[in-house]
Amino acid sequence: MAEAERNMHASRLVFVDEVDRDHFLPQELRDSTHIRFGKLAPGHDVPPVIAATLTKLVERITYAKAPDIDLLHAIILTYKSYASSHELLTALIERFQTGGSLEYEEPEDSVMIKFRVLNALKLWVTSGYVDFFDDLSLRDALFGFLKSIAADDSDEPLVKLAIAVSTAYEKTADRFSGPSADAEAYFTSGHHREDSPPPPLLPADFAVVRSLFDLDPLEVARQLTLMEHSAYCRIRLTELMGCAWSKAGREDNSPNVLSAIELFNGISCLFRDAIVSEADVGTRAQAIEFALRVAEGCAKLNNVSSTLAIIASLSATPIHRLKQTWALVEATKRNVRIRANLEALISNEGNYKAYRKMLNKVDPPAVPYLGMWLTDLTFLEDGNPDTTDEGLINFAKYDLIAKVLGDVRQFQLMRYQLVPVELVQDFISGQLKSALDEEEAYRRSLAVEPRTRPAPDINQIADENVKLKETVRALNRKVASLESANKHLESDISSLSSVVSTIRMQLADLAAVHALRNPAAPAAPDQEPTSHEALSPIAPDAAIIRLAGAHHDRASQAYLISAAPSQNPPSGAEDDPVDASASGSGGVSTAADGAGPASSSSARVSHSGFLKKQSGGKTSKWQKRWCVCRDDHLYYYKSQSDSKPAGVVVLHGCTVQAVDKSVWGKDCAFEIYHEQRRTYRFFAADDDERATWMAAITSQTD
Incomplete structure (x- = not known):
C-alpha cells in the first residue's frame, strides 16, 4: 500500500x-x-x-x-x-x-x-x-x-x-x-550505573560486632538493598504466571518468588526480635530509632521492599504494645516525622496509590514491593477466564498480565552501584536463620514490658456505684411490672378455658343432632375449599360455628348459623352448558324456575344459578358450581343434582365488588371478601347476571 x-x-x-x-x-x-x-x-x-x-x-x-x-x-x-x-x-x-x-x-x-x-x-x-x-x-x-x-x-x-x-x-x-x-546468571547481570560506589561504613574491628545495632544504619540499609535486589532479580517471569507461587508444586515452579517472600518476612522479624531482646527501656528506644534510620536509608535507595518490612515490624503487636518505649522514641520530633513519612509512602490505602505514584516516577535501580504485584496478578488470573466463549485466547487478560510482568522486569535490568560486604550480609543472614516465632516474640515483649493496670480512681468507683444502684432499682420495677402482667395473664387463661369448655359442649350437641338426622357416614368433602371454607367432619348440613373474640374485655361468644340446605336432584348435570333455555333468563335458575334448592326448602332463597368459582390463587383453574344465596350464606355445589354443598360462604360482614378483566383476565367477575377472612372469586355469564348476583349477595351481608 x-x-x-x-x-x-x-x-x-x-x-x-x-x-x-x-x-x-x-x-x-x-x-x-x-x-x-x-x-x-x-x-x-x-x-x-x-x-x-x-x-x-x-x-x-x-x-x-x-x-x-x-x-x-x-x-x-x-x-x-x-x-x-x-x-x-x-x-x-x-x-x-x-x-x-x-x-x-x-x-x-x-x-x-x-x-x-x-x-x-x-x-x-x-x-x-x-x-x-x-x-x-x-x-x-x-x-x-x-x-x-x-x-x-x-x-x-x-x-x-x-x-x-x-x-x-x-x-x-x-x-x-x-x-x-x-x-540465574542471566537475571543477575543487569546494567550498572557509571558512577563509583560509595565506600562501605564499617567498624574498625568487625570482631566487636555482637548485634545489629553495632553496625552503621546506612550500611545496613545498603546491604539489605543488595540482598533484596539480588533475590528480586533471580525471579523468572514464568514463576509469576498462573499464580504458581500459591499453588501445589510452588517449590518447583516458583522457587525464587518464595525466596524473595521469605527474605522480606525475615527482615521484618530481624528488627522485631532485636528490639524485644533488649531489657532496658532506653536501649529498646534506641533500637527502634536505629530501625527507623535503616528504613529511611532504604527508602533513599529506592528499596521499598525493605522499608515496608521494617515499618511492618514496628507495627507488629510485640513492638506496638511497648508504650513506655514508644514514649521515649516519640519524644523526638524527627523520629515521629520519619515514621509518618515512611508509613504514608507504603500505605496500602487506595490499593497502594501513593506507592504506585512514586514507582512511576522513580528511576532504577530499585527494589519494589513484590507483594503488590502478586496481588495484582492474582486478581487478573482469578478474575478473568483464559479463553472466550468462542474458544479464543482471552488476550485482553494476558495483555494486562504482560503490563505487570513488564513492570517487574523493568527493575531487574539496572544494578546498584554499591559494594557488597560479605561480613555484614553473612551476619544478617545468620540473624535471619534464628528468627523467633510469633508466640515467643510476644512472650519476650511481655517480659520486658509487662501489662500494667492504672491505680483505681475513687471518684470513678463512686460514680459506678451510683449507676449500679440505679440499675438495680430499674430492674426491681421491671420485675414488679412482670409479676402484675403475669396475674392478668392467668386471669385471661382462666377466661379462655371457660370459653373453650362452652364451645366443646356446643360441638357435642351439634354432633348428636347430626347423628340423628343422618346416621350414614358423610360423603367425602369437596377437594376444592381451602382451610377457611373446608367443612368440618359433621358438615355439610350441620350448623357452622363462628367465634368472635373481643380483645379489650377478653370475652368470647359463639353463635350458630342455620344448617346448609339440601337439594332435590334436577335433571341437569354439572358439565351441561348453562344457557337461557335450560336455566331461565341469563342462564340462571331461580326460585321461579321450580328447580334447585329453593323448590325443596322452606327457607327464603335470594338467588340461585351457575357461576364459575376460582379454586385457589389467581393461577388456579375456574370451576363451574351451582350456587344458592340464602339466609346470609352462599352455598355452592359441585352439580345441581347434589344434595349436600361442597362449601359455604358466610356473608355476614362481607363486601362484594366487581373486578375488572385486567385483574383476572375474566369478564363479569366479582369477589366476596372479609377483612379477617379469605376472599372468594366468581364470574358470571354476563354483566346483567353479575349485577343480579351482586345485588342478591349484598342483601345478605348485613
Whole structure:
C-alpha cells in the first residue's frame, strides 16, 4: 500500500468511536471468527487485539503494513500460559514460509512479513533468552531455521537479518560465565550505573560486632538493598504466571518468588526480635530509632521492599504494645516525622496509590514491593477466564498480565552501584536463620514490658456505684411490672378455658343432632375449599360455628348459623352448558324456575344459578358450581343434582365488588371478601347476571 493510502487509513481511524469501526478499518484489522479487536485507544492508530487464536496473534505481529510491537512484547512475556515454546516457534516459521498468501495480503508483502518474523525472533532471543537456554531442542530448531535462510543467498537483506538474530543470541549467551553457569546468571547481570560506589561504613574491628545495632544504619540499609535486589532479580517471569507461587508444586515452579517472600518476612522479624531482646527501656528506644534510620536509608535507595518490612515490624503487636518505649522514641520530633513519612509512602490505602505514584516516577535501580504485584496478578488470573466463549485466547487478560510482568522486569535490568560486604550480609543472614516465632516474640515483649493496670480512681468507683444502684432499682420495677402482667395473664387463661369448655359442649350437641338426622357416614368433602371454607367432619348440613373474640374485655361468644340446605336432584348435570333455555333468563335458575334448592326448602332463597368459582390463587383453574344465596350464606355445589354443598360462604360482614378483566383476565367477575377472612372469586355469564348476583349477595351481608 502506498504511503498516501496508509495515511488515509490512519486518518480514518481517528473517527472509530464515532461511526461504525469496520467501515473504515482495513480488512486485516476487522473482527473475524478467529480474531477480535477492542476499542481504539487515544493516541493509537490501530485497535488492540482482545481475543484470537495463536495463528492470528502471529499474523498480527507480522502484518506487512501495520505490525503491533506492543502485542509482540506481550506475547513473548505471556505465551507460556496458552502455548509451548515449540508451538510459538513453529507458528513464526510457518508465517515466514507462507507470508503474503492471505486474502488481504499481496504477493509483494511476503518479503516484509519475513522481515517481521526475523525481528520477532530477535526480540525473543534477547528478552526471553532463558527459554532457549532451558530447552536445547528449541535452540536447535531456531538455529536450523536460521541456517536454512543463510544458505539461500538470493535475498541478501534477509540473510543479514538472520545472521543478526544469531549474533543477538550469542551476545546474550556471553552473559553466562561458562558451561557450569545456569539461568540465574542471566537475571543477575543487569546494567550498572557509571558512577563509583560509595565506600562501605564499617567498624574498625568487625570482631566487636555482637548485634545489629553495632553496625552503621546506612550500611545496613545498603546491604539489605543488595540482598533484596539480588533475590528480586533471580525471579523468572514464568514463576509469576498462573499464580504458581500459591499453588501445589510452588517449590518447583516458583522457587525464587518464595525466596524473595521469605527474605522480606525475615527482615521484618530481624528488627522485631532485636528490639524485644533488649531489657532496658532506653536501649529498646534506641533500637527502634536505629530501625527507623535503616528504613529511611532504604527508602533513599529506592528499596521499598525493605522499608515496608521494617515499618511492618514496628507495627507488629510485640513492638506496638511497648508504650513506655514508644514514649521515649516519640519524644523526638524527627523520629515521629520519619515514621509518618515512611508509613504514608507504603500505605496500602487506595490499593497502594501513593506507592504506585512514586514507582512511576522513580528511576532504577530499585527494589519494589513484590507483594503488590502478586496481588495484582492474582486478581487478573482469578478474575478473568483464559479463553472466550468462542474458544479464543482471552488476550485482553494476558495483555494486562504482560503490563505487570513488564513492570517487574523493568527493575531487574539496572544494578546498584554499591559494594557488597560479605561480613555484614553473612551476619544478617545468620540473624535471619534464628528468627523467633510469633508466640515467643510476644512472650519476650511481655517480659520486658509487662501489662500494667492504672491505680483505681475513687471518684470513678463512686460514680459506678451510683449507676449500679440505679440499675438495680430499674430492674426491681421491671420485675414488679412482670409479676402484675403475669396475674392478668392467668386471669385471661382462666377466661379462655371457660370459653373453650362452652364451645366443646356446643360441638357435642351439634354432633348428636347430626347423628340423628343422618346416621350414614358423610360423603367425602369437596377437594376444592381451602382451610377457611373446608367443612368440618359433621358438615355439610350441620350448623357452622363462628367465634368472635373481643380483645379489650377478653370475652368470647359463639353463635350458630342455620344448617346448609339440601337439594332435590334436577335433571341437569354439572358439565351441561348453562344457557337461557335450560336455566331461565341469563342462564340462571331461580326460585321461579321450580328447580334447585329453593323448590325443596322452606327457607327464603335470594338467588340461585351457575357461576364459575376460582379454586385457589389467581393461577388456579375456574370451576363451574351451582350456587344458592340464602339466609346470609352462599352455598355452592359441585352439580345441581347434589344434595349436600361442597362449601359455604358466610356473608355476614362481607363486601362484594366487581373486578375488572385486567385483574383476572375474566369478564363479569366479582369477589366476596372479609377483612379477617379469605376472599372468594366468581364470574358470571354476563354483566346483567353479575349485577343480579351482586345485588342478591349484598342483601345478605348485613
